[in-house]
Amino acid sequence: MQEWLNRIIFDYSSPLTRQGNEHKFGFRIHSPDVMPHSHWHGHIEINFLFNCSAEYLINGRKIYVPEGRMILFWASIPHQLTASFGDGYMVNIYIPLQAFQQWKFPSEFIGGLLRGEVLVADNAHPSDVELTQLWDKDLALKNDALTAQVVSEIRGRIRRMSVESYQSFGAGDKAGLKAGQKEQKNPVAGLSHIDSMLRYIADHYDQKITISDVATVTGLHPNYAMKLFHRVMKISIKQYINRLRLLHAQALLVDTEHGVLNIAIEAGFGSISRFYDIFQQELQMTPQQYRNKTQKILA
Incomplete structure (x- = not known):
């Protein structure tokens, strides 16, 4: 098993940075960090918000995510956490795109992500708190069999989201532009x-x-x-x-x-x-x- 990323390291010298390590899985539990700049990387990213909520800016569109919800997006789209509310914590999970594509989720679900949509689960599952804490403990042991089990359970959790109800925010459209704001070159173009x-x-x-x-x-x-x-x-x-x-x-x-x-x-x-x-x-x-x-x- 390859060593997992603990976090995506920001380069604040650039307002828009691609961080690399796209072939590695990653997992991190932390207090929400307000980001001064957008950044992007090649993973499929999962965020969980526990006892807190957050506001994101994703390709010029503001998205509010309530506490307890699971959010999923392709991190190649410029994204930034702009505000957090509450004293809770969040979980970041980074999945290599190559691995994600082999997991065979519904085509509409995968297609939306690859078109730049941001998916937010409608349901908050209390069991997610214990599940993500278990993943954190298992990964800390650096045991290959447990790590493989964590990957399998992450896959299963995404599959549950794909068959339950969720909201889809089209981060590639122009709805996020404020009145009078000039349209800039769309990073999602292509x-x-x-x-x-x-x-x-x-x-x-x-x-x-x-x-x-x-x-x-x-x-x-x-x-x-x-x-x-x-x-x-x-x-x-x-x-x-x-x-x-x-x-x-x-x-x-x-x-x-x-x-x-x-x-x-x-x-x-x-x-x-x-x-x-x-x-x-x-x-x-x-x-x-x-x-x-x-x-x-x-x-």
Whole structure:
């Protein structure tokens, strides 16, 4: 298991910063911090507000979130906590987009997030307090099996939200502009193209696909599509495809007895040598070493 982020470190020298570490999960419990600037990063972000409420500015739109509610958004959209009310605390959870896409939530739910919508649960579940505290304790133990369980439970909690009622705030529209305020360049512009590319990659990463294939679904020139993807995702299309393939391969190594060659092919890698190169580059171990380590943990 990779080490989790404790927090997204702000760079206050810039009013709009992308923080990196988008491939890592993150978890933090803290008092709400009013942020002097917007920031953005590539995760799907969850916030819980316990015994407090907060006001956010997300792409120029003010959003008020009552206490106890779960809020979910794609953090590639510039966001800022501008005010908090009460003496409670909040929980931040950061989920790598690649992992989130493999969790197979309802298409309307995922599509809304990738179009820049902010989702706020209508229901406040008292059990969320105990659940998030349990996650905090489990993660502090740095036990791989418990960490995997936390990830599974986070996935389940999001799934519950996706099938219950929630409000959707279109952070990409102009409703957040005040009267007389000039419209600035929309940081969410192009997210519909990113959504199309991400969906195509999620459906075809285990096949032989090219950058031109990915760009075709947007109607954009491949060079422009590559630049747009990298600007928003801070990773190339090729790297993103390889990371999805790697996640698929990791799951097969743990959940099946398939041979490494078959796993490489099933996950979409063109050759066994390419699979080994990427696996060792990202995880600093061979596929068999990863399988042995994981099986030992789960034994």
